Amino acid sequence: MTSVKNTLLPPSLVSNLQDVLMNRNGREDAGGSKLEEGTEGCVGTNEEREYQEGKPIVLVTNGDGIGSPGLTELVDALVRSRQYVVHVCAPESDKSASGHSVTLRETVSVSSVEVHGASAYEVSGTPVDCVSLALSGSLFSWSKPAMVISGINKGSSCGNHIFYSGAVAGAREALLCAVPSLSISLNWNKDESQESEFKEAVDVCLPLINAAIRDIKKGIFPKRCFFNVEVPSTPAANKGFKITRHSQYRSVLSWQAVSSSRYPAGHFMSKQQSLGIQLAQLGRDASAAAAVRRLNAQKKTVEIESVAEHGKPEPQRGTARKYYRLEFTEKDQEAADEDLDFRAVENGFISVTPLDLLVQCETEMYNSASDWLAAALAPSDVQTS
Incomplete structure (x- = not known):
């Protein structure tokens, strides 16, 4: 039995230390044989055992909130497959269109919740907060999961919607932390779509998820990009996966x-x-x-x-x-390229678009900008590479 040597410490403190050591190394019964550690009331024990058996860990987040049907259906399917250790860290409320925002100068709250048997936390912050916090090691015992899946988002993430989408931002944050990731969205039709289609969307995406995690273990999954997956409005009737290019599709902010x-x-x-x-x-x-x-x-x-700084009057506001x-207003798109993300979805395919972190301009645009800057400013003020 693990014990603490006799010291000048108070007896109550010695007793507490003995309890800590016993809990860490496994409790012993009266006969001296060790009981299995954490067999009673220990949350996450099964997941820890599965992790030790080599099952890959999958972290799930989203932008619609932890109670959204897209996330719960995805987690349920991953848990039932028994292939993965599933952890969840997602916003406690809808954070759609939050983009790649983080919470600064404020404290976020975190609570453990139950999501289909997965180890799960809801966070008062954004999807990026959730992924960053989870990967920091503050909530879970691991440092990095095998993959982060962000979704399933309710609504399109095609084209320039990727800059607004909280779901896409969650996957992007994972890639920033060198963790492979997928963002998944269902092209929701407000007047026709039903929540049951989230389960169909999960079913059609599972082969892609399984293949991605399989190739991550083999070391052959792409490392410099993440994949934005867009499922058509009728998932069960899809025509298959199609690799697509990021379009300039956008809705008008009205x-x-x-x-x-x-x-x-x-x-x-x-x-x-x-x-x-x-x-x-x-x-x-x-x-x-x-x-x-x-x-x-x-x-x-x-x-x-008043939260105004001490000594400074609050700004005067008018009474009116x-x-x-x-609101997002749909805009007609003129592009006809069948390999663009939104066109593929319109044609019934599951769009899979690789996205990277590069923000450099293309060569032609860079040269044009360089020429303009050289002409606009005095030559001595411009340095060109």
Whole structure:
């Protein structure tokens, strides 16, 4: 039996140290034989055992929130396959169109939740926060999973939507951390699509996921890119996978004026109210059950004083306040190239687009910009390579 040598430490502290050592090395029964470590009440024990048996770890995140059907169907399928150790770290609420944003100068809250038997956490931050936090080693015992899967997102991530998509940003953050990744979206049709199609989307994407993880283990999966996967609106009727190129497809950002009379009082949250909610979140125990935490959040009302810097008056605002709501409006696309991502999806294929982290301009564009800069500024102010 593991013991602590007699010291001048208080007896209560010695007893605590003995308990810690026993829990670390495996408990012993009365006869001196070791009991299996963590066989009672230890969350994640099965996953740790599977990890030791060599099963690859898959981290799942998304942009629609941890309770979205796309994520839950994906996690359920991965867990049921018994091929992987599945971990989840996803936003606690919808963070669609959050792009590659992170949470600075604020504290995020984290709570453990149950998602189809996977070890899971919900985070008050963005998808990028979730992936970065998970890969930091602060939540899970591993340093890096075999793959990060971000999705399944509800809505198109084709074309320039990749710059707005929180799901794509989660996969991009994984690649920044040198972890292979996929982002997956279902081309949701607002008037026709049904939630049952998320399960179909998972089913048609599993062969790609399995092949990717298989080749990651072999060391032959591409290392300089991640894949943005777009599933057509009727997944079960797809025509197969098609490698595609990133298009300039985009929706128009349309700002609509909104009358405050359409909403009940308090619908619009002030900065002070928002900060109050954040302070309330900090006071909650991050390890509490998600349902209890949400209930407490609904009951708490926090009032705080002005957050203006000391000695500086708050800016004076007019009495008339206007409200606007952002909507994406579909734009007709003229490009006819069948190898573009959105065209492939329109034609019934599952679009698979490799995306990298390079932000350099193409050679022709670089030369054009260099010529312009040289002509616009004095020659002595311009350095060319």
